[in-house]
Amino acid sequence: MLSHLNPEQRAAVSTLDGPLLVLAGAGSGKTRVLIHRLAWLIQVEHVSPLSIMAVTFTNKAAGEMRERAQKLLQVSARSMWIGTFHGIAHRLLRMHWEEAGLQENFQILDSDDQHRIIRRLIKEEGLDEAQWPARQAQWYINARKDEGQRPGAIEHMDNPMTAQWVRIYEIYQAYCDRAGLVDFADLLLRAHELWLNNPKLLDHYRGRLTHLLVDEFQDTNAIQYAWIRMLVGTDGKVLVVGDDDQSIYGWRGAQVENMQHFNRDYADVKTVKLEQNYRSTGNILNAANALISNNDDRLGKNLFTADGEGSKISLYSAFNEQDEARFVVEHIEQWLAKGRRAEETAIIYRTTAQSRLFEEYLLRASIAYRVYGGQRFFERAEIKDALAYLRLIQNPNDDAAMERVINTPTRGIGQKTVSTLRLQARESSLPLWQAAQECIKQNIMPARATAAVHAFMQLVTDMKEQMGDWTLGNQMQGVIENSQLVTHYEKEPREKMESRVENLRELVNAAEAFVLPLEDEEAGMNDLQSFLSHAALEAGETQGEAWD
Incomplete structure (x- = not known):
């Protein structure tokens, strides 16, 4: 198992006595180390897969870790605790919603x-x-x-x-x-409070999850580190992997000093440095080492490679943004003229606004390109509209969902009517749905507004009754059809309309292909609850960017 790892990687995989801090430079094989650490614990140390928790920062990274672990171990990884901080926190809150003081269908x-x-x-x-x-x-x-x-x-x-x-x-x-709403930041805070306020439950998980692996430790914030420390306690075995030189999320709460605090908060911490780089040439690493050496309070490491020095780095100081775009595109043209492929070329820029000039010059040169990033699928308006109907079917007291679609498509419910519902909700301390029922019962609104609100609520109620035993894919299709969202979007300009309709079709496909994760099943969630949570967690990965 260890034969194809370098000496430092082997040490990171097999060292078990005491807390372990792995300083993993860029391109040094940290994901391989984490996967092999999982395998070593299970196959060599005979630790139960259910006693290991592996935490990372993105759903993509968690999925890759689960897939690679499954391939290496030749067993299903569905039941293992592998996920993002927020995903695992969500799993805990679903399992222990009552102890956390939440509504069951939050x-x-x-x-x-x-x-x-x-x-x-x-x-x-x-x-x-x-x-x-x-x-x-x-x-x-x-x-x-x-x-x-x-x-x-x-x-x-x-x-x-x-x-x-x-x-x-x-x-x-x-x-x-x-x-009954929990925002993205609240997931971790509530998961921390869950253990803090329920010592017996905390003891249960400390006894159950005896080995903790944490990826991208330099990006943890205060509540995440507190959550880690609470689970590990004094007896848990913890390995954290991080690189203080790659800490770039301080503006959204990440505390790189957690890496230094780790040595302070745990006794007899062992440190392993992964410094051999498998991704870059010597010239690139030398430049990176020289630049990062100017940082203060580094834990210290020096990247190297067994490969050659490679091509020298070129630096061009442009006069302005137009000159910069011209220079870059001209070099791409020269690259392509030598018979090289466009897909081997990338332009990386700091902010989205900078893409415009590069795109303009690429178009002038008739060079096809693709812009990566931008709005995620589950963040698109039409997707959120469809999901809001499903959220209301799942939980009529979801005020945010109700406000989003009460007049989408337009059904004659204006802001004045919505304000009346909000006032009733606030004065009665009721969710918006129940406040609407009270307004209808007491004839608080004009007859036309009352009829419109009643028709909307009846639509949601009818869909819930009609779709009770439908598959998730059929529920999604039924919501889109019964809400007439497609008809609503067909009024928009053709290109925009076609994109929205195609996205709604893809949403149906996603629902049809969705498989209820074992951890959600164990938490008592049905397909609809799990799918809605999955969509929210996917969209939530850009939460930090939205605060900037």
Whole structure:
């Protein structure tokens, strides 16, 4: 198992006595080390696969880890605790929703809906949004949660500005608690509080999950590190893999100092440095080493390669952005003229706005290209509209979902009517759906508005009754058809309309292909609950970018 690993990788895989910190430089094979560590624990140390938790930062990385572990071990990895911090936190909260003080069918709130809710609550409080911007309030709330702070734990309340931000946090959190909504930042905070407030449950998981592997440790924030420390306790075996030289997410709460705190917080920490690079040439590594050596408080390592020096690095200092785009595209043309393939060429830029000039010059040169990144599938408006109907079917008390589609497609329910429903909900401390029922019962709204709201609620109720025993794919198709979303989007310009309709078809395909993960099944979730959570977690990976 270890024969094709270098000496440092072998040490990282097989060292078991005490906490282990692996400093893994770029391209040094850290994923291979993590997978082989899993295999070593199971096949050599005879640790149960159910006693190991492996945590990473993206769904893609977690999926790759699970797939590679399954291939190496030749056993199913479905039951193993392999996932993102937020995915595993979500799994715990689904399994222990009552102990966590949540509604059984709680929904995950994505960044866009979170912003809309905060903006509306600020307006309802009579605050000037120019002075109290919703985006800044969203950043403040999420940052406090990343620090593990509830409103009551935030100090400096004598400062009027801080007091107002805390007040907005309180109002927002009360709204989410009433509506059964959990935002992305709250997943980890609630998972931490779950163990903090339930010592017997914590002891159960400490005894069950005896080996913890953490990837990209340099990107952990305060609550994630606190969560790790709580699970590991004093007896757990933990391996963390990270690179302080690759810490770039400080602006969204990541604390690279956690790598230094690891040595402070655990006794007899062993450190293994993975410095041999398998990805780059000597010249690239020499330049990288020289540049990063200027950083202060590094844990220290020096990347090297067994390969040659390679081509020298070229640096061109452009006069302006137009000159930069011209230079890059001319070099691509020269590359292609030598018979090389366009797919072997990449342009990397710092911000999305910079792509425009590169695209313009590529078009002039008649060079085909593809832009990667941009809006994710589950973040698209038409996808979120369809999913909002499904969320309402799953949980009628989901205020964010109801507000999103109560007048999509247009059905004669204007902002005045929605404001009446919100007022009733706030005064009665009820979810929007129940407040609407009260408004209809008490004839609070004009007859036309009452009829429109009643028709919408009847539509959702009918879909829920009709689709109770349908497959997930048929439920998705039924929602799209009964809500008339396609007809709604057909009114838009042709190119935009075709894209939206095609995306809705793909959503049906995704629902038909969805397989209920074993961990969700064990948590008591049905196909619909699991699919909606999966979609929210996928969209949530860009949460941090949305705060910027």
